[in-house]
Amino acid sequence: MAVDLAGNVLSYVEKGASSIHKDLQARENVHRAMEESLQQAGRNVKQVQAVTAGIAGFDSNTDLEWVLPLTEVEGLDCLKQHVNDAVVAHSGALLTEPGIVVIAGTGSIIYAINEDRQQIRNYDLHHYAASAARFLAYDATFELLAGNIDDSDYDLVSEILMFWELSSVQELSQLALQGFVTDQRERNRKFALIAPLITQAAVQNSKLAKFVCDRAIHQIMTGVEMLASYFSNTEVNVSLVGSVVNSDYFQSRLASQMSHGNNKKYTLIKPAFSPVAGAVLLALKQLNIPIDKNLLHNLSQYPRSL
Incomplete structure (x- = not known):
């Protein structure tokens, strides 16, 4: 899911699993999803300011070997946060x-x-x-x-x-x-x-x-x-x-x-929100953007956010 800094959803794309435990093509799945999401949003990789990735199976630092490459998209130079998918689920569900x-x-x-x-x-x-x-x-x-x-x-x-x-x-x-x-x-x-x-x-x-x-x-x-x-x-x-x-x-x-x-x-x-919207909220927090009522309202207008 790609959003602007006011919480308006610009695009949403689903691909295969992001966990190597479920799909050996996890890295390719995530890269394609990010690239297609940017394309649908009419943005390029240089305009991305923050990314939060909620990854199933990311349970300890020993997993970073396969987790970090998931967001290593060419040209993507921004704040990045990698967490277990439970973290983004909590962010969305209970804010x-x-x-x-x-x-x-x-x-x-x-x-x-x-x-x-x-x-x-x-x-x-x-x-x-x-x-x-x-x-x-x-x-x-x-x-x-x-x-x-x-x-x-x-x-x-x-x-x-x-x-x-x-x-x-x-x-x-x-x-x-x-x-x-x-x-x-x-x-x-x-x-x-x-x-x-x-x-x-x-x-x-x-x-x-x-x-x-x-x-x-x-x-x-x-x-x-x-x-x-x-x-x-x-x-x-x-x-x-x-x-x-x-x-x-x-x-x-x-x-x-x-x-x-x-x-x-x-x-x-x-x-309150879906896990993918929870990831968006965490990404916005990386930029110290206040999660206020207007932003939450904007985010809620997109069906996949709920």
């Missing part, structure tokens, strides 16, 4: 005010900024909530192969078999023996596509889907409760970002569980 963002979609992370401006990830506590789309699908598939199903799962099982273009669980078992898909990135991508079938089946009372989703939801709540313990206030705002955690089943169950939290009183807050 960097104290609170917790739960991200569960392609990936999964729980990220907090407390009243002392301390930034804490569940990763910092060596905790991981296996709630990303691919993990729901892996779990459901493994439970299916283990025979942990009943009559309530008939439609879900049929949809999973149809997804793989198979006619029986026995055929799925043989596919599993072959590793499903040889390439790990492609295998993860395919499994992620199954997740919407599972979250929808949970709403329809599939025992298997509910079991898998509830396990992931429990792990999310564990992470939220742990991070909330680092807040001094008794009430903590929580925002949900990502396709999995914003599915009907996850939203409903998380709202229910957060209504009687262990450590804090939780308030679910609808994200």
Whole structure:
């Protein structure tokens, strides 16, 4: 997303993944997106004043070897900021005010900024909530192969078999023996596509889907409760970002569980802006531009900002 200094969106472009863990062409994906965005905006690389890149999989300084080249576009000489994608999600959802963002979609992370401006990830506590789309699908598939199903799962099982273009669980078992898909990135991508079938089946009372989703939801709540313990206030705002955690089943169950939290009183807050708009706000802050009501209004006029 490219914006002017008043927050007016000039262009928006989507390409492939920016994480090398998901796509070996990550650098090319980001370069093409930046170049096309500038072209659509009618600007050139010399006019760029600041860039903020929110990168999935950027978890430590050891990742800088592949992260920094993502924004090394020829002629681009400006302020640059590289952060984990959770940081831009928090910036957009909660405008960097104290609170917790739960991200569960392609990936999964729980990220907090407390009243002392301390930034804490569940990763910092060596905790991981296996709630990303691919993990729901892996779990459901493994439970299916283990025979942990009943009559309530008939439609879900049929949809999973149809997804793989198979006619029986026995055929799925043989596919599993072959590793499903040889390439790990492609295998993860395919499994992620199954997740919407599972979250929808949970709403329809599939025992298997509910079991898998509830396990992931429990792990999310564990992470939220742990991070909330680092807040001094008794009430903590929580925002949900990502396709999995914003599915009907996850939203409903998380709202229910957060209504009687262990450590804090939780308030679910609808994200103010999208993660990509959150990156824009961080880029503007690099230039010490005040994030006032007029700027936020201008940014909100573009659908992809919300």
